Amino acid sequence: MQIGLILVGFGNVARRFVRLLDERAARLEGEHDLTWRVIGIATRRHGAVRDLDGVDLTRALESADAGKSLGAHGESARDPLTSLFIRETVAAARQRTPDTPVVMVETTVLDIERGQPAIDHVRAALESGAHVISANKGPVAFAAHELLDVAARHGRAFFFEGAVMDGIPVFNLLRETLPAVSITGFRGVVNSTTNYIITAMEQGGEFGAALAAMQEAGVAEADASFDVDGWDAAAKTAALINVLMDGDVTPHAIDRTGIRGLTGEAVRGAVARDRRVRLVASAAWRDGRLAGRVAPEELPATDLLATLAGQQNALVLQTDLLGEIAIVQRGAGLTQTAYALLSDLVAVRRRL
Amino acid sequence: MQIGLILVGFGNVARRFVRLLDERAARLEGEHDLTWRVIGIATRRHGAVRDLDGVDLTRALESADAGKSLGAHGESARDPLTSLFIRETVAAARQRTPDTPVVMVETTVLDIERGQPAIDHVRAALESGAHVISANKGPVAFAAHELLDVAARHGRAFFFEGAVMDGIPVFNLLRETLPAVSITGFRGVVNSTTNYIITAMEQGGEFGAALAAMQEAGVAEADASFDVDGWDAAAKTAALINVLMDGDVTPHAIDRTGIRGLTGEAVRGAVARDRRVRLVASAAWRDGRLAGRVAPEELPATDLLATLAGQQNALVLQTDLLGEIAIVQRGAGLTQTAYALLSDLVAVRRRL
Numbered sequence: 001m002q003i004g005l006i007l008v009g010f011g012n013v014a015r016r017f018v019r020l021l022d023e024r025a026a027r028l029e030g031e032h033d034l035t036w037r038v039i040g041i042a043t044r045r046h047g048a049v050r051d052l053d054g055v056d057l058t059r060a061l062e063s064a065d066a067g068k069s070l071g072a073h074g075e076s077a078r079d080p081l082t083s084l085f086i087r088e089t090v091a092a093a094r095q096r097t098p099d100t101p102v103v104m105v106e107t108t109v110l111d112i113e114r115g116q117p118a119i120d121h122v123r124a125a126l127e128s129g130a131h132v133i134s135a136n137k138g139p140v141a142f143a144a145h146e147l148l149d150v151a152a153r154h155g156r157a158f159f160f161e162g163a164v165m166d167g168i169p170v171f172n173l174l175r176e177t178l179p180a181v182s183i184t185g186f187r188g189v190v191n192s193t194t195n196y197i198i199t200a201m202e203q204g205g206e207f208g209a210a211l212a213a214m215q216e217a218g219v220a221e222a223d224a225s226f227d228v229d230g231w232d233a234a235a236k237t238a239a240l241i242n243v244l245m246d247g248d249v250t251p252h253a254i255d256r257t258g259i260r261g262l263t264g265e266a267v268r269g270a271v272a273r274d275r276r277v278r279l280v281a282s283a284a285w286r287d288g289r290l291a292g293r294v295a296p297e298e299l300p301a302t303d304l305l306a307t308l309a310g311q312q313n314a315l316v317l318q319t320d321l322l323g324e325i326a327i328v329q330r331g332a333g334l335t336q337t338a339y340a341l342l343s344d345l346v347a348v349r350r351r352l
Numbered sequence: 353m354q355i356g357l358i359l360v361g362f363g364n365v366a367r368r369f370v371r372l373l374d375e376r377a378a379r380l381e382g383e384h385d386l387t388w389r390v391i392g393i394a395t396r397r398h399g400a401v402r403d404l405d406g407v408d409l410t411r412a413l414e415s416a417d418a419g420k421s422l423g424a425h426g427e428s429a430r431d432p433l434t435s436l437f438i439r440e441t442v443a444a445a446r447q448r449t450p451d452t453p454v455v456m457v458e459t460t461v462l463d464i465e466r467g468q469p470a471i472d473h474v475r476a477a478l479e480s481g482a483h484v485i486s487a488n489k490g491p492v493a494f495a496a497h498e499l500l501d502v503a504a505r506h507g508r509a510f511f512f513e514g515a516v517m518d519g520i521p522v523f524n525l526l527r528e529t530l531p532a533v534s535i536t537g538f539r540g541v542v543n544s545t546t547n548y549i550i551t552a553m554e555q556g557g558e559f560g561a562a563l564a565a566m567q568e569a570g571v572a573e574a575d576a577s578f579d580v581d582g583w584d585a586a587a588k589t590a591a592l593i594n595v596l597m598d599g600d601v602t603p604h605a606i607d608r609t610g611i612r613g614l615t616g617e618a619v620r621g622a623v624a625r626d627r628r629v630r631l632v633a634s635a636a637w638r639d640g641r642l643a644g645r646v647a648p649e650e651l652p653a654t655d656l657l658a659t660l661a662g663q664q665n666a667l668v669l670q671t672d673l674l675g676e677i678a679i680v681q682r683g684a685g686l687t688q689t690a691y692a693l694l695s696d697l698v699a700v701r702r703r704l
Contacts, residue, residue, distance in 0.1 A: 027532040168677055169529035176528035177521035179698040180379040181691075302659045304680065316682075322691060323683015325520055328656065330668075331675015339533075339674060346531040 001033055001352065003345070004052075004093050004100050006040040006086060006130065008121050009107035010064050012218065013135050013162075016338035017105065018057060024342065034349045040089040042082050044108065046070050050089050052096055079117040083124040090128040103348055105341060106134035112231045112251060115142030126150045126158060131351075133344035135162035135337060141235040142250050144242035157348045162340030164190055164236045165313045168329040171243055172347060174317075181321050183244040187282040188315035189305050190236045192332050193220040193227035194259050194279045198296075199309050201267040202276070219311065219332070229258035230279065230294040237281045237292045244317070245283060247290045257295040270298050276306035304328070353385055353704065355697070356404075356445050356452050358392040358438060358482065360473050361459035362416050364570065365487050365514075368690035369457065370409060376694065386701045392441040394434050396460065398422050402441050404448055431469040435476040442480040455700055457693060458486035464583045464603060467494030478502045478510060483703075485696035487514035487689060493587040494602050496594035509700045514692030516542055516588045517665045520681040523595055524699060526669075533673050535596040539634035540667035541657050542588045544684050545572040545579035546611050546631045550648075551661050553619040554628070571663065571684070581610035582631065582646040589633045589644045596669070597635060599642045609647040622650050628658035656680070 007014050021028065021036060028034040038055045042048040046063070049055055049070040063070055086104060093102050104125035108118050115138030122139045125132050127150060134140070139147055140160045151158035164170045174183065189195050193214045200210035211228065214220035220227050234254040241247035259279055270277050280297040283290060299306040304326055308314055311332040317325045329336070359366050373380065373388060380386040390407045394400040398415070401407055401422040415422055438456060445454050456477035460470050467490030474491045477484050479502060486492070491499055492512045503510035516522045526535065541547050545566045552562035563580065566572035572579050586606040593599035611631055622629050632649040635642060651658040656678055660666055663684040669677045681688070 024532040032531060167674055169525065172529040173521065173525065177524040177695060179384060179695055180376040302653065304656070304659055307654045307656055307659055314678075316680075322519055322688050323681075323685075326666075326678075326680035326682065328668075328678035328680065329675075330678065333675075336674050343529060343531055 001349065002035045002037060002100055003349065004039040004097075004102045005036050006042070006089050006102065006104045006125070007038060007107070008042045008082060008086065008104060009109070009136070010041050010043045010046070010060070010070070011107060012334055013337050013341070014105060014107040015061055015064055016334045017107070017341045018061070020335065020338045020342055028346070032346050032349055034346065036345075039093055039102070040085065041070060042085050043070060048085055050085070052093055079120060082117065083120045086121060086124045086130070087128045090125060090130045094129055101348070101352055102130040103345060104130045104132045106132060106136045106139065107341075108136055110136055110138045110235065112226065112235065115139060115250075119143045119147070122147050122158065123150055126154050126156050129154060129156065131157040131348045132159070133341050133348065134160045135341055137163040137235045137239050140243060141238040144239065145248055157351050159344035159347050160239070161344050162337055163239045165315060165327070165329045166332065166336035167339030167343055168313070168327060168336070169343070170240070170315060170327065172343060173327060174244055176347075178319070181319050183317050184320055185282070185284040185318040186240060186244065186315060187280055187305070188313070189278050189308050190281045190313055190315065191227055191230075191233040191279060192311035192313060194233070195308055195312065196310050197259065198262065198267055198277055198279065201262070201264040202271050204264070204268070206264055207262070218334075228260055230256045233279060233281045233294040234292070237283060237294055241283050241290060241292050245290060247283075249290070249292060254292040254294055259296055262296055274301045275299060276301055276303070278305050278308065280305060353701065354387045354389060354452055355701065356391040356449075356454045357388050358394070358441050358454065358456045358477070359390060359459070360394045360434060360438065360456060361461070361488070362393050362395045362398070362412070362422070363459060364686055365689050365693075366457060366459040367413055367416055368686045369459070369693045370413070372687065372690045372694055380698070384698050384701055386698065388697075391445055391454070392437065393422060394437045395422060400437055402437070404445055431472060434469065435472045438473060438476045438482070439480045442477060442482045446481055453700070453704055454482040455697060456482045456484045458484060458488045458491065460488055462488055462490045462587065464578065464587065467491060467602075471495045471499070474499050474510065475502055478506050478508050481506065481508065483509040483700045484511070485693050485700065486510075486512045487693055489515040489587045489591050492595060493590040496591065497600055509703050511696035511699050512591070513696050514689055515591045517667060517679070517681050518684065518688035519691030519695055520665070520679060520688070521695070522592070522667060522679065524695060525679060526596055528699075530671070533671050535669050536672055537634070537636040537670040538592060538596065538667060539632055539657070540665070541630050541660050542633045542665055542667065543579055543582075543585040543631060544663035544665060546582075546585070547660055547664065548662050549611065550614065550619055550629055550631065553614070553616040554623050556616070556620070558616055559614070570686075580612055582608045585631060585633045585646040586644070589635060589646055593635050593642060593644050597642060599635075601642070601644060606644040606646055611648055614648055626653045627651060628653055628655070630657050630660065632657060
């Protein structure tokens with residue numbers, strides 16, 4: 001079955017995603033009866049392009065890699081233009097080939113104030129009859145319930161595996177492999193940049209140099225505050241609370257302390273006491289309230305979270321039936337993030 | 353949708369399974385449109401009972417808990433009688449209610465010589481049109497490909513999540529959440545009894561007392577060799593190789609060293625050097641051959657496997673696309689094992 005893709009955002013993640021689809025094309029078709037065609041691309045600064053017969057991807061990738069405009073429309077797709085572009089593209093595609101499902105792929109940059117304009121993009125896609133897969137945490141961190149309701153009302157899927165721990169299954173893990181289990185709490189290391197900085201300091205490195213290395217590698221955001229002040233971890237914590245524990249919070253409701261206050265001395269002092277500092281994201285029921293927290297914690301060296309080096313992530317889920325289950329991501333990079341979208345796309349295919 | 357269940361084996365796991373279904377009945381029906389009726393039970397020593405209208409489970413559980421015969425048939429269901437019982441029960445059920453799927457639940461004791469009679473039970477069920485869920489590792493450790501082929505030929509599901517790490521998703525993890533990913537190797541701690549013994553020795557305990565504690569708790573097999581000589585871990589390693597890596601081995605092909613040779617002195621000596629001994633199950637491609645191995649290994653204290661205490665298990669999967677992914681089971685017990693069957697039953701329901 002062929003699926004029409006609309007890419008909203010065409011940065012590193014989206015470009016790696018379409019290349020990854022290409023690399024795994026034989027398995028996707030052979031094992032999942034899944035082929036695709038990109039019918040639209042919308043970007044913030046490099047215009048938009050639409051072609052129901054299939055966008056010329058080679059040209060689009062070349063233009064984007066070179067930082068040039070996508071051409072076709074010649075104009076940028078600034079919101080609310082992007083939402084309009086999504087609605088029109090979905091409508092045109094559904095009119096022309098009603099049996100070809102459309103999937104909108106959200107990879108715009110997270111806005112930590114309100115999660116916009118990604119929330120509008122997701123709503124526009126679902127309302128006009130497309131499924132949505134998102135590597136952007138904004139929609140699920142700020143508006144999970146509203147958007148899942150919209151999806152259910154329109155009989156469409158809304159998946160977002162990439163919001164936490166890249167393509168390592170977290171949301172899919174619970175949804176697909178742990179039926180009838182409830183999550184009662186969690187703790188994890190979910191931000192790669194801060195874990196890299198902390199473990200570099202354990203080895204004698206200093207904060208600034210480690211942060212610069214992560215920014216150079218394209219892992220840390222250009223705005224260091226996003227990682228260092230715990231905003232990224234708070235957005236992930238909110239997403240996990242909203243989806244795994246049926247909570248209803250935004251990243252601003254998370255009790256958040258970043259790692260700016262950490263010195264190499266303090267981090268190495270912990271090591272000397274056979275302990276480790278980690279930026280821990282957690283959620284628990286306290287006095288009848290579901291409380292989310294992001295803060296540096298000093299852990300025994302044999303704690304699973306303490307063993308995470310560099311960019312490694314892990315999430316320990318507390319369950320009502322199976323005790324604790326942990327999932328650990330030991331490799332990180334653009335491919336892992338792009339893979340989250342691939343696994344979501346297959347999940348959509350399975351629903352059809 | 354109602355599913356007819358045939359329980360082959362009615363020991364602790366099967367009994368906990370039917371009680372667990374009952375405890376989670378509302379969620380199974382509400383979230384998965386899944387109800388069930390037990391239409392047959394076959395045991396090795398306590399007879400068999402069949403009732404297409406639904407076996408009286410309260411009575412059957414009471415009889416089994418008390419070690420009494422299930423009554424009805426008055427005779428034990430010795431193989432090949434059990435396979436005949438399965439075929440007849442499936443045929444009768446399908447004739448009477450063709451739209452009600454039948455699932456055979458295999459929980460007989462693992463035979464490490466040949467994996468029998470469980471393999472015959474699975475084949476009989478699949479060939480007569482039932483789906484199969486198995487907590488017994490025998491079929492998948494000894495005959496995975498043959499049985500998966502039989503299942504495919506008859507359009508039936510054959511799931512066995514409980515074969516490794518109880519209900520913690522391993523096979524379901526790969527099948528449901530990691531599409532288009534290949535496993536290139538793995539290492540893990542997959543036997544609870546030996547890990548309990550080793551970590552007890554780290555604390556100053558001795559081998560015999562720790563083993564006795566596990567036998568008393570019903571975790572270790574009565575025949576200590578099964579755990580201590582690495583047979584259980586070898587069966588799990590074979591199952592993982594056959595299913596995750598498309599290998600074709602039996603437990604006898606695994607290079608196997610148990611923990612009988614380990615002394616408390618050696619285990620504590622490793623701790624003194626900031627290292628830990630663990631019974632590691634692993635598989636890797638070596639010189640073009642897929643080699644499985646079970647043996648005690650000395651690991652750095654911060655290795656994920658070294659952090660596993662008591663009955664905890666973990667599996668580190670090496671992948672071609674995402675680097676290493678690990679899944680960790682921190683709680684263990686009868687409920688976890690029974691849950692594997694529940695999650696497999698939901699997976700069957702989703703396939704229908």
